[in-house]
Amino acid sequence: MANSPDHFLDVRNVSTHFHRRQRSQAPVVAVDDVSFSLPGGKPTLLTIVGESGSGKTTLTRNMLGLTPPTSGSVLYQGKDIYHMSSEEWIDYRREVQPVFQDPYATYNPFYRIDRVLEVPIRKFKLAKSKDEARSRMEEALQAVDLRPSDVLGRYPHQLSGGERQRIMLARIYLIRPKLIIADEPLSMIDASLRTVFLNILLDLRDNHGISCIHITHNLATAYYLGGQMMIMCRGRVIERGDMDTIVTKPSHPYTQLLIESVPSPDPELRWERRKQETKNLTEISELKTDVNACVFTGRCPHVMPTCHTNRPQFIPITPVQESACFLYDKAVNPEASKVAPARQASAD
Numbered sequence: 083m084a085n086s087p088d089h090f091l092d093v094r095n096v097s098t099h100f101h102r103r104q105r106s107q108a109p110v111v112a113v114d115d116v117s118f119s120l121p122g123g124k125p126t127l128l129t130i131v132g133e134s135g136s137g138k139t140t141l142t143r144n145m146l147g148l149t150p151p152t153s154g155s156v157l158y159q160g161k162d163i164y165h166m167s168s169e170e171w172i173d174y175r176r177e178v179q180p181v182f183q184d185p186y187a188t189y190n191p192f193y194r195i196d197r198v199l200e201v202p203i204r205k206f207k208l209a210k211s212k213d214e215a216r217s218r219m220e221e222a223l224q225a226v227d228l229r230p231s232d233v234l235g236r237y238p239h240q241l242s243g244g245e246r247q248r249i250m251l252a253r254i255y256l257i258r259p260k261l262i263i264a265d266e267p268l269s270m271i272d273a274s275l276r277t278v279f280l281n282i283l284l285d286l287r288d289n290h291g292i293s294c295i296h297i298t299h300n301l302a303t304a305y306y307l308g309g310q311m312m313i314m315c316r317g318r319v320i321e322r323g324d325m326d327t328i329v330t331k332p333s334h335p336y337t338q339l340l341i342e343s344v345p346s347p348d349p350e351l352r353w354e355r356r357k358q359e360t361k362n363l364t365e366i367s368e369l370k371t372d373v374n375a376c377v378f379t380g381r382c383p384h385v386m387p388t389c390h391t392n393r394p395q396f397i398p399i400t401p402v403q404e405s406a407c408f409l410y411d412k413a414v415n416p417e418a419s420k421v422a423p424a425r426q427a428s429a430d
């Protein structure tokens with residue numbers, strides 16, 4: 083996931099600060115120096131996992147051109163998305179499609195669902211005749227397991243959350259973007275339909291060459307997808323690499339805490355509970371964000387003096403996993419070579 087010119091999406095040192103109402107208070111650092119890339123060519127699935135308030139939505143908005151970062155840049159095929167010509171921007175808006183948390187909020191309640199599919203067909207000239215448009219729509223709905231006769235002609239409120247979210251995927255299927263950026267797409271969907279949705283994302287990658295950045299607080303559903311993973315904690319990426327490796331051998335103490343909190347058979351419940359436990363920590367962090375320290379010092383069982391005064395950089399742990407933790411830094415910790423990532427008994 084290192085940055086290089088042949089990557090088609092490059093997030094470079096992106097930071098986003100929000101001012102508080104009282105200007106005397108330090109700003110909220112929602113995204114703190116995040117860098118990563120998606121490769122060109124082979125379609126990729128990257129899941130970004132982080133608790134509520136860790137900066138996921140802000141980073142999503144940075145990548146979609148909706149919130150300019152305070153510093154750093156987002157490059158698409160080498161072009162800064164905040165400095166594109168109008169033609170380049172139209173291409174970007176077609177090639178990079180968002181899926182939001184609540185599809186209802188993105189629908190106009192006064193228009194029938196059909197319009198969600200008709201507009202892109204017209205805007206992007208995807209069909210030459212009315213009949214062709216109709217068959218493209220039906221094909222797209224069938225691709226996401228919806229029966230056209232069940233949904234066409236209806237209004238958004240007449241569909242379930244899962245159906246509305248799948249209409250968004252049908253729209254994506256029609257537009258055939260190069261990348262989907264989905265921010266918590268599963269939160270309005272019943273648990274029973276989540277795997278249907280995730281399977282559609284896998285199908286879009288494997289059979290249609292569409293990459294996906296999937297953003298979630300839910301490690302259990304993230305694991306279903308596999309692929310690449312980044313763990314965010316208070317605006318920073320603290321561990322990244324191959325999902326299977328990270329989940330079975332998490333190296334960062336924060337990742338270890340997250341994964342410990344998701345035992346089967348009831349992962350979601352425990353995850354919610356852990357979220358409650360760490361809530362105070364997130365709030366404290368909003369009051370003092372020290373750029374020259376590790377974000378996890380408050381809870382880390384291995385904290386060392388250097389963690390309070392220096393910011394850890396990424397260190398390779400395995401060929402497919404990197405961690406921003408001084409525990410693995412030979413220059414700081416003489417025991418570094420002996421520290422092994424925790425092996426999760428339940429996942430082996």
Ligand SMILES: Nc1ncnc2c1ncn2[C@@H]1O[C@H](COP(=O)(O)OP(=O)(O)O)[C@@H](O)[C@H]1O
Pocket residue numbers: 100101110111112132133134135136137138139140141368
């Ligand atoms: N528009 C905004 N104005 C002020 N603060 C914001 C704004 N958007 C997000 N934040 C703050 O930035 C932090 C990260 O929020 P967000 O990106 O929504 O995280 P997540 O999606 O991971 O829950 C939170 O502390 C949140 O309160």
Ligand SMILES: [Mg+2]
Pocket residue numbers: 138139140266
């Ligand atoms: Mg969010």
